[in-house]
Amino acid sequence: MQQVFAPWRMEWVERDGDESFDGCVFCEFPKRDDDRKHLIVARNDHAFVMLNNYPYNPGHVMVIPNEHERDYANLDEGTLLGHARLKQRTFDAMEVAFSPDGFNAGLNIGEGSGGSIDHLHTHVVPRWSGDTNFMPVISDTKVIVEGLEDSYGKLHAAFAEQEGATVPDAESAVSFDD
Numbered sequence: 001m002q003q004v005f006a007p008w009r010m011e012w013v014e015r016d017g018d019e020s021f022d023g024c025v026f027c028e029f030p031k032r033d034d035d036r037k038h039l040i041v042a043r044n045d046h047a048f049v050m051l052n053n054y055p056y057n058p059g060h061v062m063v064i065p066n067e068h069e070r071d072y073a074n075l076d077e078g079t080l081l082g083h084a085r086l087k088q089r090t091f092d093a094m095e096v097a098f099s100p101d102g103f104n105a106g107l108n109i110g111e112g113s114g115g116s117i118d119h120l121h122t123h124v125v126p127r128w129s130g131d132t133n134f135m136p137v138i139s140d141t142k143v144i145v146e147g148l149e150d151s152y153g154k155l156h157a158a159f160a161e162q163e164g165a166t167v168p169d170a171e172s173a174v175s176f177d178d
Contacts, residue, residue, distance in 0.1 A: 027068050045082060051151055059098045071120070
């Protein structure tokens with residue numbers, strides 16, 4: 001029997017009916033007023049950082065260009081630079097928030113990649129020595145040791161400490177001009 005305790009998922013299960021919409025979640029959520037509710041922790045003019053609803057590890061985020069594009073080669077120069085700069089800031093924020101031993105970062109591009117959303121995004125996953133323990137190896141179960149709200153708070157505070165950060169309030173994403 002596999003059983004993982006994840007009480008923070010109940011909020012997602014019981015979410016309001018107003019969350020339904022046609023189109024792309026990565027295009028829709030940044031337009032809404034409640035960044036924290038939609039797990040958007042930071043943004044610049046070209047991209048935003050959003051916690052993954054199904055994290056591999058605490059702090060697992062996606063850095064997502066604002067432009068709805070599926071092909072990395074089609075991103076314009078401003079979007080490429082803004083996306084890359086926000087990835088740099090994400091690594092810096094994760095160092096402060098979680099003190100990981102390393103990172104996995106990557107894109108799922110194309111139908112065979114396993115990506116479930118047809119909007120380009122880069123996963124950034126903090127890693128610790130020994131974070132792959134007996135649970136996934138023996139029982140095919142991954143234990144996430146921190147809730148999304150706790151991860152959000154740590155990352156929000158770490159982004160807010162960075163040079164050039166604008167923090168409208170605790171419910172809004174940290175913004176950058178670069």
